[in-house]
Amino acid sequence: MKFENILAEADGFGRYQFVIIALLVFPRITLPCHFLIHNFIGAIPSHHCDFSSLDTDGVFEDLTQEEKLTISIPKHEDGTFSSCLMFSEPQLHLLRNSSNSTGLPTVQCQNGWQFDHSIFKSTLATQYNLVCDKKGLNNISATIFFIGIMFGAIFFGVLSDKYGRKSMLLVSYISSMVFSVASAFSTNFMMFASLRFLTGFSLAGISIISIVLTIEWVDIEHRTFIGVIGSMAWSLGNLMFSGTAYLINDWSLLVITVTTPLLIATATWWWVPESARWLIVSGQTQRAYSYLQKCASVNGRKDFTSKIELETLSTIGATDKVGHSYTYLDLIKTPRLRNLTLFTGIVWYGVASTYYGISLNITGFGLDLYLTYFIYAAIEVPAKILVYFSLKIGRRPNQVGTLLLTGICIIINIITPKDYWTFRTIVAVLGKGLSEASFTSVFLYTTELYPTVLRQNGIGYNSFVARLGASISPLIMLLEDVWLLLPQVLFGIVAIISGLVACLLRETKNTRLPETIEDIEDTRRGSGCITTQEQSEIPLKTVESTEKCP
Secondary structure, eight states: OOHHHHHHHHOSSSHHHHHHHHHTHHHHHHHHHHHSTHHHHTOOOOEEEOOGGGOOTTTTTTOOHHHHHHHHSOBOTTSOBOSSEEESSOOGGGGTOTTOOTTOOEEEOSSOEEEOOSSOSBOHHHHHTOOGGGTHHHHHHHHHHHHHHHHHHHHHHHHHHHHOHHHHHHHHHHHHHHHHHHHTTOSSHHHHHHHHHHHHHHHHHHHHHHHHHHHTTSOGGGHHHHHHHHHHHHHHHHHHHHHHHHHOOBHHHHHHHHHTHHHHHHHTGGGOOOOHHHHHHTTOHHHHHHHHHHHHHHTTOTTHHHHOOGGGGGGTTTTSOTTOOOOGGGGGSSHHHHHHHHHHHHHHHHHHHHHHHHHTOOOSSSSOHHHHHHHHHHTHHHHHHHHHHHHHHOHHHHHHHHHHHHHHHHHHHHHSOTTOHHHHHHHHHHHHHHHHHHHHHHHHHHHHHSOGGGHHHHHHHHHHHHHHHHHHHHHHHGGGGTOTTHHHHHHHHHHHHHHHHGGGSOOOTTBOOOOSHHHHHSHHHHHOBOOHHHHTSOTTSOOOOOOOOO
16 A cells, blocks of 8 residues: 555645645745845945044045045055055045055054945944955855754754654744844854854754655645745745845844744644654554545545545555654665665755855846846746756756756856856856756655655755755855856866766656655665556555556
8 A cells, every 4th residue: 555545535636735835835935035145144345444543633624535535545456445455644645646656555454444335234244344354254154054054954854754844844933033033133243153053054944844745745746746836935035035135235134024934934833734654654643644634625535534544554654664763874774775865965965056156156247236136036937937847857857957057057157258248147047047947856856766764864964965065155156266267167067967966866757755765675666657547546456556667
């Protein structure tokens, strides 16, 4: 007996499934806001040294702002004022000949900086003076956040398989809100970085649990649709965030604002169902049966209880130890599962590294910061519509194709002269869309690859590897100081290599979700396909399809 047979009687694609999607919209909307908020709160506005200390004996009296800058701040060769140097004393003679400034004594900023607040009212740079020799801390703060997500994925992955999807989802909701709001009131940068680490740690639970919980409640035929539709919540949040960041240019208020959807998520958590698949393999068949009865009732299947009895659920997952506590070590104990763990880890690293390498680099294309972000967010919608149809061809060719094309777009931008900024922007946006498509498919693909007893562990492990790639991405961008194109070269190579590794994964289109480790190790059972006709048959018949997978 397979769970798909039982779910078919309760209707695996009805109102109940769409209610689950709706309940998980609000927490997923906030994810891109937090994951990419560094583009705005970490921005460094135009600035120069605070030269008020040079105003002795009324030197600055009757001078315009431009004249004050001329006698106080040295200029670069391109005529712009220095951001990190000032004259040791007013150079009044520059008012007559501003070009004669060679060899004049300069010092580092003595009393902080004056910032241009025309775009940002405040950012981390203005709040904590993260400029000049400390500007790298902006990138480090993003890295710390992703490191938090990395370890949070491990934490929530193992506990979700042990204690259930729903309970750990509530823990993620509440802790994310507390730490995120607290970070907005940080009194110093170290406190902010620590709280952002904990915020990322908590948000990891929402990221990995919400998609798995949804997929585990839907039938085989509609997993692609539900997976892509659920992912649209990310794109919706991304689009809304571009406007929110434009309207709210105070970093602390922006952090609080993007956290508010979690209040709604917490209030509606009570209606989120636990995964019936997880309940069955963990031995809680009575609770699983109650949820399946409710699913059937909402979906209009009134005859469910007459066809499926409680005892029927005990036949699912009978080959594994009921109630056994699985850990990450189980991912590497058997040969096929060990290969799966290795290959998916490489693919996830490549997907995340390239996605965040592109998403966190939205300057340099000749466009406004907010406009570029909006275009980057908008391209995700058609990309996900396209990936919906490409996933129907197959999971593996879709994953391979999107990663390889992302790498190609990055390489094209590397060899294209900067004078062609319009073309470079188009290619960058296309690469962003492809990288988002690869992220959309990898969640669905990986969920289908791992068995129910280890699914959250598998997603948690892969999310850990992905966040490792995401946390390293801001640091890789610092390599611009070594060679301007080096970061993009690395991102392009990683995308291509991970795309090639994806060729080694098995196809999962139209296959049952594996329930146990034996389903993975047994080639016939682990890769057996199920057709639409078979799924519509009487659920009490155990389906053992011998159809070869695409």
